[in-house]
Every structure is written in structure tokens, then in C-alpha cells.
Amino acid sequence: MTGTPPPRIAFREVTKSFGPKEVLRGVTLDIPVGESMVIIGGSGTGKSVALKTVLGIIPHDGGTIEIDGVAVGRTRRDDFLSRFGMLFQGGALFDSLPVWQNVAFRLRQGRDRLSKSDARDLAIEKLRRVGLKADVADLFPAELSGGMQKRVGLARAIAAEPEIIFFDEPTTGLDPIMSGVINELIREIVVEMGATAMTITHDMSSVRAIADKVAMLHDGKIRWTGPVDQIETSGDPYMDQFLHGRAEGPIEAVR
Amino acid sequence: MQALTQIDNFLAAIGRSVIGICAAVGRVVIFAAIAISHMVRPPFYPVEFLHQVMRIGYYSLPVVGMTALFTGGALALQIYAGGARFNAESVVPAIVAIGMVRELGPVLGGLMVAGRVSSSIAAEMGTMRVTEQIDALTTLSTNPMKYLVAPRILAATLCMPILVAVGDVIGIMGGWAVGIYRLNFSGATYIQNTIDFLQPIDIWSGLVKAAVFGFIVALMGCYHGYSSGRGAQGVGRATTNAVVSASVLILACNYALTELFFST
Ligand SMILES: Nc1ncnc2c1ncn2[C@@H]1O[C@H](COP(=O)(O)OP(=O)(O)OP(=O)(O)O)[C@@H](O)[C@H]1O
Ligand SMILES: [Mg+2]
DSSP states (O other): SSOOOHHHHEEEEEHHHHHHEEEEEEEEEOTTTOOEEEEEEOOSSHHHHHHHHHTTOOEEEEEEEEEETTTTTSSOOOHHHTTEEEBBBBOOTTTSSHHHHHHTTGSSSSSTOOOOOHHHHHHHHHHTTTTOOOGTTTTTTSSHHHHHHHHHHHHHHHTOOEEEEEEEEETTTTTTTHHHHHHHHHHHHHHHOEEEEEESSSOHHHHHHHOEEEEETTTTTEEEEGGGGGSSOOOHHHHHHHHHHHSSSOSSSSS | OOHHHHHHHHHHHHHHHHHHHHHHEEEEEEEEEEHHHSSSOOOOOHHHHHHHIIIGGGGGGEEEEHHHHHHHHHHHHHHHHHHTTTOOGGGGGHHHHHHIIIIIHHHHHHHHIIIIOOOOOHHHHHHHEEETHHHHHHHOOOOOOIIIIHHHHHHHHHHHHHHHHHHHHHHEEEEEEEEHSSSOOOOHHHHHHEEEOOHHHHHHHHHHHHHHHHHHHHHHHHHHHHHSSHHHHHHHHHHHEEEEEHHHHHHHHHHHHHHHHHHO
């Protein structure tokens, strides 16, 4: 063994196709322990798919994904999944359960589950952290606005204080002030809890607020990766086009 | 030469659909086996189970009851009219009872519940699939087969016999009502005839059928919903497939079970 610990998450030449459509064509990326990685890239380039391959929700075709140097699928699935929290792009709230039971879902499972009232208190506390009042706790997800649903999803992802958190577009559909609150919250979770985070976003102010490092996914591969303070000076035409939102450039506007 | 290739293509098409059917049957059997294996291994979700008992069992009572009531009544009229042709009107109570308990109670009850429950389970699970709720369950360390599928199948399998038993009683009462008000039977004789004639096997074979049909209804709803395609269209197709396949399977299994119980 060498002195440096293995990265918390390591993608090695990961490939994934849906039928004839190659979505990931060899993604290689390291995310060290306690770091916040932000993935950017055009719509439909496979960012969400990449997150889901780590969790095994979508099985990858080739390459390996390692967590702490151990290939996924080798560890017991329950132990493995209990280390993760995930905010889905669409929220994915359970619409048969009230908000607080959604947030506290994991805490009510397993051997050392919390009592109903403890779980509820904890859920309300988490809801407050994402800027929601206690009175939404008893509503059903369908009674909330899109942005509120997103924040409930966020509260659910962080409720069990996981070591590794995936955020799929946490600020999409939120007003700028709420986006700011959520960006700060994600930053806080990484810094205070020492969690490792992987965030997908299209919002450049989020990138600057959340990221330690940035990776750009394009055409099924990591096109560029580096520290967040170098994104302006990457010298990569793809990155430049993306950052400045230009229609002309190497990235085709029609995909 | 051309004729040969055509025959070739034709055979290939048949082969493909046979393989397709076999693969589908295989997938359903594996799905069912996994679901059953989760029913017997902890953790269990009693709250989910009770919830499904209410939804699948209790709320199906009106539908099953109405179906049985009118079927029993119509059956009495038919048997009376048929029996009159050879002066055997007195068989009405016996045949109504046998017909309801052995066949019509479970089959019609099963078909009605297939329409009501298979579709709603498929739509619910399909929507959960499409909106990634099933994936979210997985990431929250909860096995969807255990949390969603097992309680539904268990609840349907246990509730259906009870529903059908209630339906049988209501159906016989329907026949009885028509018998005494329309066909001039005496109420007490009608009941006595029914009781004298029914054998235990009539009743329990019907209830076994009901349990099998309940299993089919929930299994088809869960299977099609769980493997639903993307989007609203995927959910719509899953719902249709669930009802159609559940209904056909119920009728096919009914024949098979009847052979099993009553062929000599
Ligand atoms: N379950 C699936 N079956 C078939 N194709 C899929 C599936 N999931 C994703 N895809 C395809 O993979 C590609 C990448 O999808 P993905 O959701 O990862 O995009 P994305 O990068 O997250 O985009 P966005 O920024 O719009 O969310 C898309 O073209 C999509 O059609
Ligand atoms: Mg996405």
C-alpha cells in the first residue's frame, strides 16, 4: 500500500450504453475524501446516469467504479447504500407518504430505527435547514410547489447524515435567494460533516459556491477537470463555450 | 427459391414470438419467486400490509358484493327457465349455490378485482418507476420488492378468499330473493335446499381458486407496473397489460383448477 489513501469515489473507464446509444464512453474521474466535485455538461450528456451507476440503480457496462478502493457490488448492498444520500433530479418523493415521513424514511428503517416522535422532530429540523417551515411536515408532496419538493428531497438526502452525497441539480427551479441558501447548505455539509459530495448543476453561481473541483462531461467522457478557481483559465474551448453560454463553439447546440 | 425464403421468414417469426413468450413467462416466474422469498424473510412491513388489505380487500367489497348479488339473481331466473323445460324447477337453489360457490363467485369476483386492483397497482407502481420513486427507495436501503411488491401480493392472496366468501353468501341471497319474490319458492325450503346440497369441497375449492386469483391480480399489477416503460405512455401500457393479462390468466387458471378439483 502507498501512503495516499484511495479516492472515495473512482470512475475507471466506465461505459454505459442504452441500446445503440452510447451515453458514457469511458469516464475516468477521482473524487478524494471530503471533497466537493461538481459535474457540469450539456443536457443529456449522461450526468444523471453517471451518478446512478455508482449506486447501482443503472448497471454500468464496462470499466470499474470503486468506493474507497473497493469495486462497487463487492460489498453488502445495505451497508453500501447506507453510506449514500441522493437527491434525485425530479425529487422522487414518495407521494403516498407525508413530507416528514419522506424526510425521515431511512431513519424509520432498520434495527436502530428512531421512534415516531424523534423521527418527526428530526425531519422538522432538517426541513428548517432547507428553508421550509414546520407546517409543511404534514402535507403530502403533491401539495407542494416544485421548488419546495426539491428542498424536501434535499432534506431527505441529508437526513441520515451520509458520508457520500449526490445532488442532481439541487438548485434548479429555485429562486436566487433560495439557491443561495441551498448552495451554502451543501457547502456546510461538506465542510462540517466532512461528507464527499458530487453535485450536478447547470448554474454557474452554484458551481462557484459549492465546488472544490469541477469536471465537465462531454460526449461520454470527462472533457476537463480541475480546481474551481481554474475554470476561467482552463484554456479549453469546450469549457469556455459552456461557461459563457455561447451558441457557437465546438459543442453543437443541437443534440 | 423465393418460396423457401418466405417459409423461412414465416418460421423465424413464429420462433421469435415463441421465444418472446417463453422469456416473458420466465421473467414473471422469477419476479414471483423473488416476491415470495421476500414475504418470508424479515424485515416485514406490517403497516404497508394493513394498508394494502384495506385498499385491496375492504374497498373491493362493494364491487364484489354487487357483482355477486346480480349474478345470483340472474342465475336463479335462468335455472328456473331452463329447469322448467323438464319439470325440474326445484333444482334452482342447488344449482345457484353450486354455480356461485364453485365458479361464478371466484371467477367474476376475480375479474372484477382484476379490473379494479390490477390496474390501480400497475398505475401506482408504474408512476413510482417513472418518477424514480422506486430508485429512491433503493437508495434509502429499502428493497422495493419487499416494501412494495410483497405486501400487495400477500394482501391480495389473503383477502380474495374472504371477499369471495362474502360474495358467495350475497350471491346465494340474490338467488334466494329472486326465488321467493319472483318464482314463488318458500324462503325456508330454499335455504334448507341450499344447505343440504352444498358439500365442503364446493366451498373450499372456490376459496382456493379465489386465493390463486388474488395472487394473479396483484402479481400482474406489480409485475407490469414495476417493469413499466418510461413516461405516461409506459404507465398506460403497463395498466392495460396488467388488466388484460390478469383476466386471461384468471380464466385459464380457473379451467386448470376446475380440472384438478373435479375431473374424475
Ligand atoms: N433508463 C434509460 N433508458 C434509456 N435511455 C436513458 C435512460 N436514462 C437515460 N437515458 C439516456 O441517456 C442520456 C443521458 O441522460 P441523463 O439523464 O444522464 O442526462 P443528463 O446529463 O442528466 O441531462 P440533464 O442535464 O438534462 O439532466 C439521455 O440521452 C437519455 O435519453
Ligand atoms: Mg440529469
